[in-house]
Amino acid sequence: MRNNNPYLPYPVRIKRVEIATEDRSLRTFELEFLHQEDADAFRYLPGQFAELSVPGYGEAPIGIASSPTEGDTLLFTVSKAGLLTSHLHSMSEGDVMGVRGPLGKSYPLQEMEGKNVLILAGGYAVTTLRSTMVWLLHPDNRPKYGDITFVYGARTPGMILYKELLEEWETNSDANIHLTIDNEAPGWDKHVGFVPQIAEKIEPSPQNAMALVCGPPVMIKFTQPVLDKQGWQSDQIIMSLENRMKCGIGICGRCNVGPHYVCKDGPVFSKAELDELPKEY
């Protein structure tokens, strides 16, 4: 990191802002580094996150939605929720802010090699799984993995993120893409129902496979029994946690789950690991 100070954000410029959902609660920001050497230093993998730093407002930990295979700019999809993210939603292309990272551990991409991959995503938790999919489908990486099944649920068609990319995957990739919305909607001809129901319907085999599950707590809660019934073991299920964070490097003391810091030792944990820890997330 710059000057070896892990708290000092890299200056970045907002290259592009896009209103990502029909309810305007999510915006996708494409950020470009002001200095090429910072872009070179920011080496990340899918599943990692960064602190988005808006001087005067603070920082917020947000999952990186882009894949390192996409070039030097970074993509973040941010929900308008608190002080900082509300201000971020008012910022425009060309504005300067900061990015600090990459932080945390990535998804276990090496451990997943040679295996089938099941991805279950709900709502805007899909961000780091977008990163993962882009990375997995890249020609350099695709041959190392078996079948890829991607299930993604949103409340309505208008709440689905990254639509163009999903269409691209549906038509041009060999991944099994399953999109679902909560209730029937005019013009929608794909799945209808919650992610756990779709997981039940498509019956993904746990044989030589790993599952990445990321979504709101209610999705996790109802997905788990489905995976259990299908014979998935807890060390095959990978999850990503969120907790309130400040430092992002395992020092400031608030995001711990038992002895582990979500920011540094996570955010990615296997369900087997989480089963041994307090549910403080």
Added chain:
Amino acid sequence: MQDKILDKSEVDALLERLGSEYDVYAPLRDQQGSVEWAALDSSSDLVWDFSNTGVSPKRFVFPQTECMMRFNNRSDDPEGMIMKQEQGLQRQQALLNIRPCDAKALKALDSIYCRDQTSNDVYWRDKREKTLYVGLACKSPCPTCFCTSVRCGPHYEEGLDILLVDLGERLLVRTLSEKGAELASNLSDAPDEAKQQAAQQKEEAEAAVRSQVGLENIQSRGIMELYEAPMWDREHESCLNCGVCTYVCPTCHCFDIQDETQGEHGRRVRNWDTCMSWLFTYHTSGHNPRGTKKDRFRQRFMHKFKYMPYKFDVIGCVGCGRCTQSCPVNIDVTEVVGEMNEPDLN
């Protein structure tokens, strides 16, 4: 390690030497009669007979509020909104007469603050490296002290550059680092009787630490077994979550980061924070993973006595007893930890 001798009447010479290179701080008696850390002006102000300061000296390495970086709060300025790192400590500092437990606390926290290359807290490290630790061995431990139970003690040396042992008119000066050796280089070697006197004092001081607590069962127990123990339902009840224990504690090291602006000036600061506050873990969504008083009470003890030993092989406590002394509802750390260590956890 070398033992030197210094007559108390010659402390001035040592201080002069210190003062030329360091800003010197020491526990001094304030107007209210309590002993707290302050800048030392004259050797006559030095206090040799005190238990310990009410507040730990952690602020010299980890200030209660610390500016981390500054920025120009103008988006129309090409240099605006870009964080600039704040300069480090301008002058070295010496903590004179620091108690061995307080020095050990800082040493223990190095394993968190300087855990590895990515978790390298430059602000912490800067001040750690620019600080000289001249310890004063404890003669008469408080009734609340239990340092000998937590891998520490009244003459504990780790984390110090020099350990002073008060022999009445004289001080035994034990050098424990290169910096310490250099400072004491012109002192004469301690005579054997002085060394013996210091050794005897150590034995007596250790024996005077009456409060004891075992940790062996805590170590062997699983995290969830301790976490789910019924004892927390009882022990947390009187706690007010006031956070004074975390304020006075030499090893409590949690912090918050906040931005402050005034006109076009902006800075990012870190402030001491406390796990006793609900806000500490509160998500923007409204969810709180440690939403109850019990959750927060348990976190403080689990963090120090289970999580830190598990993760970093250091106990997050040096047995100074400050939390017990300052707790408004008389929660005694040794009682809670004693419960965690009971053979029959309940």
